[in-house]
Amino acid sequence: MADDPTSIDPSPRSMSARAMAEAVRSGERSARELTQAYLDAIAERDGALHSYRLVDAEGALARADAIDAERSRGATLGPLAGVPVGLKDNFVTADLDTTCGSRMLEGWRPPYAGSHAARLLDAGAVILGKLAMDEFAMGSSNENTPFEPVRNPWALDRVPGGSSGGTASAVAAGLCALGLGSDTGGSIRQPASLCGVVGLKPTYGRVTRAGMIAFASSLDQAGPLARTVEDAALGLSVLAGADPRDATSLRAPVPDYLAAVDAGREGDLKGVKVGVQxxxxxxxxxxSVRARFEASLEVLAERGAELVDVELPHFHLAVAAYYVVATAEASSNLARYDGVRYGASAAREDSPPSSLVELYERTRSTHFGAEVKRRILLGTFVLRSESYADYYGRAMKVRTLLARDYAGAFERCDLIASPTSPVPAWRLGEKLDDPLAMYLSDVFTIGANLAGLPAISIPAGFCEPCDDCPRLPIGLQLTGRRLDEATLLRVSAAHEAATPWAAERPTFEGGQG
Amino acid sequence: MNRSAPPEEMAHELAGLARLRLSDDEARSIGSQLDTVLAYLRCLAEADVDGVPEFEHESDEGDQALRADTPGPDGRVEAILAGAPKTRGSLVAVPKFKD
Structure with missing residues (x-):
């Protein structure tokens, strides 16, 4: 299949999402043609990746036909007209099972449509299916799953990152034009980094949480994953904005994110101060990560940005604060899976429980996986009255100190640059028995969640292949001021325009991205 | 919670509170992993948090973000009950919880 955009009949999958929507609106391409191209690619290639939990071919084609029919009638089509998208499986979809990567919700068909799916559909998107993830979004490798773990398209024996690993893998391999992920401690940015794509976690409240299954409610944010900064901006512009169904969604006006991308691509970065800790x-x-990071800083400096040193004095406590707050909220949020109202239940078994407590315990013990149990137990520990002050209360105060650190740093700079992940993608199984090592791999990403700030991961090149490591993508993270996604996108677009990484596609046994 | 209790015992005790049941093997492995993580979390003690309030997200809305508190019919009772393992009429049925 030709992936060269200059050939006479390029694969529609080589187009950007923005170009696809324009082509559908103008009638140059049909939504059915685009959708079919992605469904074919998924059928051919996802057997090697396992990025999809569920593919809704019939629903996607029916939706594509409906969009094509709307166009024939002369209706105005939205900004994602005919664009095939994939949703992480923790986004509630009324007509599609939503499992959240867990046996607990296997086969669950939600009784309502979530706001994210609704906004994407309103914008004209075609939902191809639901993407695999770590169970209840808890994990950094996609190995916390009762299903087949997702593979990294750049090296099939490597993890794609997590927890939005299915989304990152599918976007990198060209199995959806735009992906939706969620980020509680780096779950959009870290897999984006490990798979060589763009992943944006917006400011807390910029995007609604209504219809996103809760993990840690004060940290969770939904956001786009895409092959280019422009498509990430397009996705954010559709998702952002107040939602009457989420009282924590922000009413601040949504800026023109695509204009910010254009400004970054075309202009220089004079006057932009980039902080480095x-x-x-x-x-x-x-x-390898250090080398690519330094090279990225040079790229930004060459475009006119000024590099300044900053210090976040409580940064080294962020991982600890995060694993207290996130597990506390998770233990509370996941109390709802009790076998009573929906999802898996011991009450459906041949010998039903004889008491309510037995129903809870049997349901939860059987259907939650090991990492979910670990986090529920850790959360239970830190919320106990005798440990609350030393753990949860203290972590929430450290969170305030960290937010103040960021505020102080942003008096000296406009954004902070760092690596996204301290290491490139590791081998499946390598860290599975060492939860603390896995938690520490989130060191660069969790600060933005704790402080509620926007952050993006963009491709920053590849490690040099050596004996025990193939050529793997490496990400650059930019963290911005509250509600200043536009500056992140502008600077990201400038970096992208000056580097060749966005055009690179993975080739893997069983397929080519 | 007795932090000096053996990790396995601590895991069983926490599981009881969280309505989970662990096998002894699970309790051993999760207990020792929790012990390692809790040891790491003790670094929080080094922060000077005197007079520091617990974190709150900035909100530009205040209470205006809340919709009117007016009850009304939902119209989705059947769809919601369709997910429940046991129902009786329009109610969710549970095993006995009181003798």
């Missing part, structure tokens, strides 16, 4: 680039950072 040198003290965070120490132990645990792979040499």
């Amino acid at each position: 040198r003290s965070s680039l120490g132990e645990g950072l792979a040499d």
